[in-house]
Amino acid sequence: MAEFEPKIIAFVCNWCTYAGADLTGTSRIKYATNVRMIRLPCTGRIDFMLLLKAFAQGADGVIVSGCHPGDCHYTAGNYHARRRWILFRSLLDFVGFDTRRVHFAWVSAAEGAKWAQVVNSVVNEVRELGPFEDYQKLARVGVE
Amino acid sequence: MSRIGVFICHCGENIAATVDPVKVAETMSRVPGVVHAVDYKYMCSDPGQNLIIEAIKEKGLTGVVVAACSPRMHEPTFRKVCAESGLNPFLCEMANIREHCSWVHEKSDITTDKAIDLVRVIVEKVKRNAPLYDIKVPVTKTALVIGGGIAGIQASLDIANAGHKVILVERDPSIGGHMIQLSETFPTLDCSQCIMTPRMVEVAQHPNITLYTYSEVEELDGFIGNFKVKIRKKARSVDENLCTGCGVCMQKCPRKKIPSEYEAGMGMRTAIYIPFAQAVPNKPVIDKDNCLYYLKGKCKICEKNCPAEAIRFDQEDEIIEADVGAIVCATGFDVLGTDSFPEYGYGKYKDVITGLQFERLASASGPTLGEIRRPSDGKEPETIVFIACAGSRDPAKGIEYCSKICCMYTAKHAMLYKHKIHHGKAYVCYMDIRAGGKMYEEFVRRAIEEDGVNYIRGRVSRVYEQDGKLIVKGVDTLLGSQPVEIEADMVVLATAAVANTGAEDLAKKLRVSYDAYNFLAEAHPKLRPVETNTAGIFLAGACQAPKDIPEAVAQASGAASKVSALFSGDELSREPVIAVVNRCPPPVFSTCEGCFICEQACPYQAIEREEIKTRDGKLIKVVAKVNEGICQGCGTCVAVCRAKAIDLQGFSNEQVYAEVMAL
Amino acid sequence: MDALRKKARELLESGDSEVIIGYGEGSGNRARAIFVQKPEETERLILDDRCEQNLAVYLLKREVKSLGKPAIVARLPVLRTILQLAAENQLSDGDVAVIGISPDGELVDLPDFKAIEEYVDSLPLELSPEEQEQLEKIKNMSIEDRWRFWTDEFSRCLKCYACRASCPFCYCSTCVVERNIPQWIPVAPHGQGNLEWHVVRAMHLAGRCVNCGDCARACPVDIPLNLLTQKLDEEVFSNFGLKAGTTSELNYALSTFKPDDQENFIR
């Protein structure tokens, strides 16, 4: 059977990472097809529940990416986001959720190459972990 | 039920080479809610745009999805097309199948499948898009300029000359700031006062400028276009309308030994005083802390002698309220005093002075009428040492930044000294020479080569007095760090430029952010250097960071043009991508519980408080309210709202959720 | 206990308070919340180790509010709850008279938020050794064991929301789980619905929970929910140096930041 291809959902900010990914395109840098990007104004807007929904929806891995500290288009959104992720990650880990499936990055509008590299490495790491059935299976547990 | 039209662009071969647009269109046509799905070679071309226009009309589309390049590229184009066809532009979105798909993947079914996913995501979003309308905010076309230094003056004049009203507020009795204290200015060595005073007069006489000196901003309310400011006009104890500025009061005042602020302590003034001859306005103030009447309850000599009977000991502070649409903050900087340098004698050596003090000594209008004389005994210094980076670039002093102007003015000082005392010896102890700027490097070289100033690279460890001389101990790092010892008659410290006193309080009043050194923070270090985070408040000059005159002036003009642009219309129009707090039927009214965590999280202070009341005015609950004029639409509030009571138009919870569920 | 009754009586007689929210004898040798409105009924008030429920939950309850100005019997968790609720704009100074109770059961006079802040400041806020031990036990499990442990615990969850109802910080009139456009959290009590519910709830309490333990006590199927909030409280303190319920001014971990917050996990 064919090698498992992970499904990766990325939540990115409009001003840095989305633009960075545009640059990846204009620079014609090739990367893995596994990622599906969802554009938001700012990492500050990214509700942690979205990540849960991504996994519920069958994602094997998630990427959250935005502007580097100090570069936020809205000056502080990414700082707020960073605190949110610090707590959310530790909580996920505490309930036994493998945080190697949740990746955070700062990718600026100038870092087209970094975006490709982030996607590729995440895809490879998650491919190693295999499909995230644990989470999807839960939706049936307790349903008679 | 939505009626979505999907338009797949080939972008010539850019997309079609790796993605199969026909398959994408065909798949989309089977998605519930999609009533029209076509592909075309160039959607952005006129015929392409016509496809959209026709479909909107014929199929009565409720939403348009253009799958092509990045929305950052063509979203405005296609939204305009929709608007022209009578469809609200915010019902149109783009799926990025070029930069995020066809250009980054090889030709394959997988690539096409990804394109399909990307389009479906946007289709599901657009199904939940709501028509949005630009936000109009009325604008009061009066600007408040805080600070009457060169930056504030420049900004005021530019705005006023653009035909708008300006209120200029200056804390001191006269405008002019630090620039009016300077003797000559680098790199041209033209006299500061000669170029400054005409500007000051122009301000005073300009019909569009209302000048409040000896005044401070007390309180600020409101938001861009609609600020309300309270200005405290401190009592001068002099009736400005009657006073002719004759100066008799000053001659008669018994208190004559008060260190003059204008002279940076190098000269003295009286208790009732006009800071300097060319002051604007040329009217005295009584310094209550030093006036005998205010201290002891008797004297009033000035009152007796004033021919205009303008003295008013009972005058009180006045609070002036004004509506302004924009604010330029030009509160400038200050310099460290010599007393913050233990290694250079804590300021107890009279002949160790700051650069600013040297300016006064060198100035024709200064206490020595421009002759360089030691404060201690009035002798001409035979040997003078200038120490650069006094405090600057020195973590030990808590100042890690470069004060930027010192290299240049130190070179200027050394030059002025040599021009006045030809036989004298001038040394400059420096760390690095930073002479970036038009004619700057040349200027420094002139000091060294033509005027024979000795530049010694190395830090000065100590300055101490020894039989009438100031011993300057340091090293010359260019000569293998060999110790250097100079017997000087006078030492000038290029002390660090620091944030002005009260900068922090002002920042809090204006609700603008400031950095670790209390310099006011720009909205973006590169792209929005004259704006602050608070819409409608701009920065000019050294209140943002140390700057020389041309930079301060340039930034002032920049800020002024931002203000003029803001004032160009009667209303300012903003993208409606902003947060909104929900409303729902009684008894809940809004799921907002008024915890105001969003208020703390908002980077723009855009969250206000709103009372929900019954018809008979009984308070039901206090909820958050987003100020449309201020909100920038980052959505941080949305993520911190537990009750999901606040949502972001254009990126609503429902939309983003649907996007995820489409994958 | 007599001091408590005396104080309560005074408050009612003086009219300073119209209802005392306190503890009384319940069933099965349990203590229960009682609402004393008549001075002579203050004799019903009790105070002992069984009095654990976080009474602050009633301060925001509509029917209780309608009884008039309240006084509340407040041990440390209740005191911290009051401060946190104040920080979140749910209580104002003077809304409630506080009958402070020290850890050893003595009455403490706490006239205003300021006094409560100072008093709370003087008490240790760490977890008890037992709590810490239990927390460490989970932390030391392998990640697989933790997953098994929690999915098994959550599998008992009936979504009765006793955890939410007994928590004074779950004061939303419409809880996120009840928002159905979109339906963020599955309403159904299946594995995913339960996990997401408890994860989201814990996140919503991060930096706000004062560790009163009522969520766990209330749970009819004994899910140790307080472990989740305890873990987050630990993170909030170690990362940001903040503790909930220590000040009446809002200083919430997730609406503030430091430019140098850790980011070793970010690429």
Next chain:
Amino acid sequence: MAEKKLLKKESLGQLFEKLKSDGRRILAPRKKENQIAFEEVSSPEEIAKEYIQTTTSAKFTVFPPCEELLRYRFEDKEVQIEDRKLDPPPTVIFGLRPCDAAGFSVLDAVFSWDYQDAFFQSRLEKTSVIGMSCNEADEYCFCTSVGGGPGNTKGSDILLTRLGSGDYLAEIITDKGEEIVSLAPDLFGPAPSDQKDEFLAEVPVRFEHKELTTKLGAFFDNDLWVEQSLRCVGCGACAFVCPVCVCFDIQDEADKNGGTRLRCWDSCGFSLFTLHTSGHNPREVQSQRWRQRVMHKFSYLPDRFEIVGCVGCGRCARSCPADMNLVEHLKEIVETK
């Protein structure tokens, strides 16, 4: 009159074997930390020894907390519906208390009234109950006040009563019971002489439920509801541990391809219970929801089905985070002048 037999304690194991080989799963009270719940067991040793009541009832066997009703798929722009096939596993509930057993008939009354609920009925039909009389009770028990009793046979197919010897007096009540006996006739000996009542717990009658029902007729607007429910925090614990609460809520869980329709337990304790789309809620405050709970069980159900919506198991009080004690409050109502 039910047939009486003796079931020796050592024969239980064999009985379980027989039941399993007949393809039935056996659910019995199992202890885990301080929780006792009905779970599948394979031998009597796994069954909790001393207990008065399980925390949650056995209601879930016939009315699961979360039950799939149907699935649907989006095909092109059509919706394809896929009905649920019903074949619940044959189940024996062992050690069910008489109160819980009686609860099944209340559920049946509701689910098999005007609309025949196939989901419930198919499960009930496949379920047999081997009840266990109560040797002891606690202050929360009040079965005798609602027409039941510690040895009540209602709802059990076989009722066991543990005798001094540790052996069991088995009363074979229904055909389903006979069926079980017929799987292993030799395990059931001739009835002993012991008087069943001697081994039953004392459960004093706390109030007259008929009197209560009459009283409630005119009690709707009484202030007592507010007084009693002041400490109620408004959770659903009481309803979710109750063996007879039947309220449910329909939920669809869907994504782009289709979805599942689920039936989930609901509780009158929740603020969203009976909230209208308009925002109006006929039961806006907790006291009204508490009133609904009591009225439903002790007034509406009796009026409609001549059945009390409560079997006196006392679980709601044991589980209540705020110590809302049903029997105490019911007494209070009866005694109100």
